[in-house]
Amino acid sequence: MCKKLSGKKIKLLREGTVLPAHPLALDQNRKLNEKHQRALTRYYIDSGAGGVAVGVHSTQFEIRDPRFNLYETVLRLAAEETERALLRRPFLKIAGVCGPVEQAVNEAITASALGYDMALLSMGGLGGLSEEQLLDRTRSITKIMPVFGFYLQPSVGGRVFSYDFWKEFAEIPNVLAVKTAPFNRYYTLDVVRAVCSSSRIDDISIYTGNDDNIVIDLLTTYRFVINGKTIEKNIVGGLLGHWAVWTKKAVELFEAIKAHQKNSSSIDSEWLTLNVQVTDANAAFFDPAHQFKGCLSGIHEVLFRQGLMENILCLSDREQLSPGQSEEIDRIYKAYPNLNDDEFVKENLAKWLE
Secondary structure, three states: OOOOOOHHHHHHHHHOOEEEEOOOOEOOOOOEOHHHHHHHHHHHHHHOOOEEEEOOHHHOHHHHOOOOOOHHHHHHHHHHHHHHOOOOOOOEEEEEEOOOHHHHHHHHHHHHHOOOOEEEEOOOOOOOOOHHHHHHHHHHHHOOOOEEEEEEOHHHOOOOOOHHHHHHHHOOOOEEEEEEEOOOHHHHHHHHHHHHHOOOOOOOEEEEOOOOOHHHHHHOEEEEEEOOEEEEEEEEEEEEOHHHOOHHHHHHHHHHHHHHHHHOOOOOHHHHHHHHHHHHHHHHHHOHHHOOOOHHHHHHHHHHHHOOOOOOOOOOOOOOOOOOHHHHHHHHHHHOHHHOOHHHHHHHHHHHOO
């Protein structure tokens, strides 16, 4: 039986929220560090995030490798922590789902059984499939649980899709959201215009995954004339690896943007400056200077400095900080103290690690 979202969770998804992409905590032997893994989930909950995405790129795709076999485990740990938190607010549990059809179906079945609400469906690594085949794959997953579409940037394994692909994608029942993360204005525009041109415009929420342009994405109203009618659509929230760190401040920023949109029709230039500051911070974390090779380690480095991780290790020993990346993170800490949530973490870390 196909899973459906509750009314409160649909409302949360449509109004927009902060969705951190959950990292993977390891011990010195590169084994799962359950204590710190649970602490991370507790951190995101207490920071005020509206959900978490688990089993995604930030959680490391290698968790699916039979050598590690961690996919179900990390999903289960996050699900258990959200249940133990006894939240009196809706909280979205989103599972990363990837691979060929059979693998994606099996992952969706696992996620649904663990109580996850949606599948963030990656289309990376499937260059041999046509757009129509990828649409059929999406339809297969929507029969199991609601789908959160994902436009991944080509520089890290994604591919460019046509406007027609996204328009047809938007027409698939039980597709409820799309994460636009091509790191490209033109491709992002394709997704938003396609959704606005579809019959399901009101059913699909658009979230930014463009870590290089977070603030502006959230402030922008897209406006198109379609069949003689003016249509508007906003990017209502974010599902971001960047929001896996300094999450409390990300939530505060998001809430400030929402309040601004409600109370003002113009944008003060300070928002543009803040956008650049956040992008500068992201450059230190995500390492575009070295083609994003240090993106996982950069996230881990910040969490390690805060005590939320015991080290910056990844499952693959190829993942490590790039030359000069640690110094760049030092620079960001000094340049933008308004962006970090170190004090919040310091006050709560012992509780999260219990």
